[in-house]
Amino acid sequence: MSSPPYTRAIPAVPLTRRPVPALRAVPAGRWDAALAGVFLLLMVVERIGAADRLHGGLPLALALSAAVAGPLAVRRTRPLAGYLVGAAALSAEALFVLPSPLSPYADLVALYSLGLYAPRRRAWFGPFAALLGMAAYFADLGRAYPVIPAGVLFLWLLGWAVGYGTARRSEQREAARLLLRREVVAEERARLARELHDSVGHTLNVVLVQAGAARRLLDREPERTRELLRGMEHTGREALDDLDRVLGLLRRGAGGWDEAEGTEGAAPQPGIADLERLAERLGGAGPRVRVRIDPAARRVPRSLDVSAFRIVQEALTNTVKHAGARSVGVTVRCAAGRLTVEVCDDGRGVPAGYTPGRGLLGVAERVSVLGGRVEHGPGEPGGFRLRAELPVP
Structure with missing residues (x-):
């Protein structure tokens, strides 16, 4: 088998990596925790400002605000549980305490995250939970102004649908990518198998034919037998060259290869x-x-x-x-x-x-x-x- 073409020593070159932007280096969980913290801070400020209208219910209002904003910290890892906790706290706030004008927006982010990050079956709990939450939140206002809760519900369901549709499109793209990868791998395997069969298989068959002819002529025509043996030697070397070339194709790996060209440093086909x-x-x-x-x-x-x-x-x-x-x-x-x-x-x-x-x-x-x-x-x-x-x- 011919020796590999890469025999020259190559000096080590320091590898340089492209700098990663600082924002991308921050884990997603920290961004979610920061989002929850911002919502909680704004809601606490609003609750303290409305303390006179809470009539002594400020501690309960603050606790419910934490229950609404806190689940945003786990909106990627526990989207369904986080949304259900936040929606329940939002409903309790509307029924037993003065509703906060900021709580519905935190609930909207949680509902969008449920459609985006939850598995397909769990994500479908979102619209039903949103309907129940809206019924509780607008229990008093809905009787006088039914258009308002209907419009808000439509907006909330639209947010969920955007998240759900984005997630499904991402799933389809990933499935298509995996399918394409499997097809490429299968095609490469088929091409390599065909290459081995065509080149190495043929030369080995010729060797077998020559060996059979040499066995039959060994006693009667020794000179002819020597010619056949020389032919076997030459054919065997060609088989090794073909095998070396096909193994070179494998060494190229993910870089791909052109069936019409040989590997670098190897004889052309x-x-x-x-x-x-x-x-x-x-x-x-x-x-x-x-x-x-x-x-x-x-x-x-x-x-x-x-x-x-x-x-x-x-x-x-x-x-x-x-x-x-x-x-x-x-x-x-x-x-x-x-x-x-x-x-x-x-x-x-x-x-x-x-x-x-x-x-x-x-x-x-x-x-x-x-x-x-x-x-x-x-x-x-x-x-x-x-x-x-x-x-x-």
């Missing part, structure tokens, strides 16, 4: 120009392979170049493994904006009840990604035929 070498290597111990390449096909984009090679490689691998063919014809031509790849052999043909295996499914995936079409099945004079058409951009 083979293309149409390498089909003659592929046929020569396979013909040393397997069927005779004839390759015909249209000159225009050698100038297609790199993605099509690599894909055409992999399609032929998979077709020849199937021929070696299953067909028992004596000869194979490979034709690659480019005309009318389409690259056509066709592989035909004179082997046993298609068995009864045949279904495509991983290799042919990988070919179909590769062709589909490029917007082409593929067909495979019995050849006209017999054997097996695979034909793929890829649009040339």
